[in-house]
Amino acid sequence: MKYVSTRGGMAPLDFSDILLEGLAPDGGLAIPQVLPRLSAETLQGWRGLPYADLAFEVLRLFADDIPADDLHRLTRAAYTDKIFGSEDIVPVRPLAGGMSLLGLSDGPTLAFKDMAMQFLGQVFEYVLAKRGTTLNILGATSGDTGSAAEYALRGKKGVAVFMLSPQGRMSPFQRAQMYSLQDANIHNIAVRGVFDDCQDIVKLLAGDLDFKAACRLGAVNSINWARIAAQVVYYIHGWLRATTRADQQVSFAVPSGNFGNILAGHIARRMGLPVRRLVLATNENNVLEEFLRTGVYRPRSAVDTYATSSPSMDISRASNFERFVYDLMGGDAARVKALWRELAETGQFDLSSLQPSFETDYGFVGGVSTHADRLSTIRSTYDEAGVLIDPHTADGVKVARDYVEPGVPMLVLETALPAKFSDTIQEALGRPVPPPAGLADLESLPQRVQVMECDAEAVKAYVKAHALL
Numbered sequence: 457m458k459y460v461s462t463r464g465g466m467a468p469l470d471f472s473d474i475l476l477e478g479l480a481p482d483g484g485l486a487i488p489q490v491l492p493r494l495s496a497e498t499l500q501g502w503r504g505l506p507y508a509d510l511a512f513e514v515l516r517l518f519a520d521d522i523p524a525d526d527l528h529r530l531t532r533a534a535y536t537d538k539i540f541g542s543e544d545i546v547p548v549r550p551l552a553g554g555m556s557l558l559g560l561s562d563g564p565t566l567a568f569k570d571m572a573m574q575f576l577g578q579v580f581e582y583v584l585a586k587r588g589t590t591l592n593i594l595g596a597t598s599g600d601t602g603s604a605a606e607y608a609l610r611g612k613k614g615v616a617v618f619m620l621s622p623q624g625r626m627s628p629f630q631r632a633q634m635y636s637l638q639d640a641n642i643h644n645i646a647v648r649g650v651f652d653d654c655q656d657i658v659k660l661l662a663g664d665l666d667f668k669a670a671c672r673l674g675a676v677n678s679i680n681w682a683r684i685a686a687q688v689v690y691y692i693h694g695w696l697r698a699t700t701r702a703d704q705q706v707s708f709a710v711p712s713g714n715f716g717n718i719l720a721g722h723i724a725r726r727m728g729l730p731v732r733r734l735v736l737a738t739n740e741n742n743v744l745e746e747f748l749r750t751g752v753y754r755p756r757s758a759v760d761t762y763a764t765s766s767p768s769m770d771i772s773r774a775s776n777f778e779r780f781v782y783d784l785m786g787g788d789a790a791r792v793k794a795l796w797r798e799l800a801e802t803g804q805f806d807l808s809s810l811q812p813s814f815e816t817d818y819g820f821v822g823g824v825s826t827h828a829d830r831l832s833t834i835r836s837t838y839d840e841a842g843v844l845i846d847p848h849t850a851d852g853v854k855v856a857r858d859y860v861e862p863g864v865p866m867l868v869l870e871t872a873l874p875a876k877f878s879d880t881i882q883e884a885l886g887r888p889v890p891p892p893a894g895l896a897d898l899e900s901l902p903q904r905v906q907v908m909e910c911d912a913e914a915v916k917a918y919v920k921a922h923a924l925l
């Protein structure tokens with residue numbers, strides 16, 4: 457399996473090579489040259505596999521440059537009951553109204569990012585040791601990516617993490633989770649701006665090829681293909697749990713921000729997983745929902761990005777979206793490149809002539825959920841099914857309800873646990889959520905964070921001074 461760039465300007469590379477890079481040298485994103493296909497027999501043969509073994513079967517399709525025994529060891533180290541709290545790793549729980557919850561949030565940081573990141577931590581350490589080199593992870597987070605990356609990489613050999621977060625835009629629990637880490641290889645940088653400002657700085661620094669090479673920069677944000685590949689696993693796991701026959705379809709509803717999670721569902725569907733619908737849920741920052749409805753992609757500026765009560769979805773420009781557009785363009789990298797040039801020049805592009813195909817050919821539908829929707833959905837889900845969901849998952853449940861069909865299981869992806877967003881749960885139910893066992897005093901631990909102006913040069917100087925070389 458070789459990887460190329462969505463913009464056509466990268467010679468084909470192996471999985472281990474793109475693992476250690478951020479953006480492709482031409483500014484595009486790495487994508488498999490040819491997607492593997494899952495036959496009905498293959499899928500049926502995977503029934504009953506423990507999660508770590510399923511992950512091995514799926515990931516070997518994408519990482520065939522890693523010896524199979526080694527890869528199997530890595531997935532077994534990543535997906536343990538000790539790290540994820542149960543043998544299931546990803547439990548499936550019934551909700552009312554034909555829906556079920558795909559439990560992706562039982563990892564160390566209580567959000568679905570752990571699913572991919574725990575594998576990434578293992579495979580990074582493995583590849584770096586094998587190559588005798590080091591890597592400095594530079595990333596931007598609106599909350600959950602950063603903590604998941606830091607928990608997966610803390611104390612790992614050969615890696616340091618520089619994580620930019622928007623100051624004051626994360627919940628106290630999220631802040632405490634990240635900033636309380638005292639490991640020497642973890643650097644938290646709080647930027648006076650919003651998530652997109654952080655992401656712009658990361659893109660600028662990673663786009664400076666001399667700096668990138670000198671500081672050995674890499675990425676773990678959602679543009680990293682290894683994360684997408686690791687996320688494909690739980691779509692297959694969910695399908696295996698919800699069906700008995702090979703031809704049975706399921707739908708997935710996905711609370712979306714950077715388009716990373718749902719992109720993995722799109723990839724699984726293109727590989728042949730019988731997926732009926734991919735239901736994309738946004739909060740008030742509805743750039744992606746607008747695109748699915750109109751075909752016009754019109755990212756917002758930072759000032760037009762609202763701070764909502766599902767903060768991990770407060771994203772105006774979806775970094776993974778380019779991979780979906782690459783497929784919409786039939787893999788024509790020149791057209792992708794032209795669209796992103798148009799985007800840079802005019803602030804938008806228009807694919808309205810293709811809009812009907814989003815649903816008919818790709819299964820994509822979308823919807824918006826507001827603060828009031830979140831509160832009422834948290835309440836009704838608790839009343840009807842006895843299940844407490846977090847505000848992001850509530851956005852997913854709210855939009856999923858409109859697309860439930862008889863005979864088609866609707867799996868809603870649980871993207872975080874409610875304990876992470878206790879203020880909103882308090883507002884919805886009139887009582888807070890007790891923190892999970894072992895995390896009761898998290899918010900009172902000492903915090904370690906560097907506060908900086910929204911200034912790429914300042915961040916650059918800091919990374920230069922602290923990079924692991």
Ligand SMILES: *Cc1c(COP(=O)(O)O)cnc(C)c1O
Nearest residue numbers: 600712713714715716717768871
């Ligand atoms: C990251 C995140 C999302 C959005 O996922 P994308 O892959 O960026 O679309 C939604 N909910 C939570 C809790 C998250 O952490």
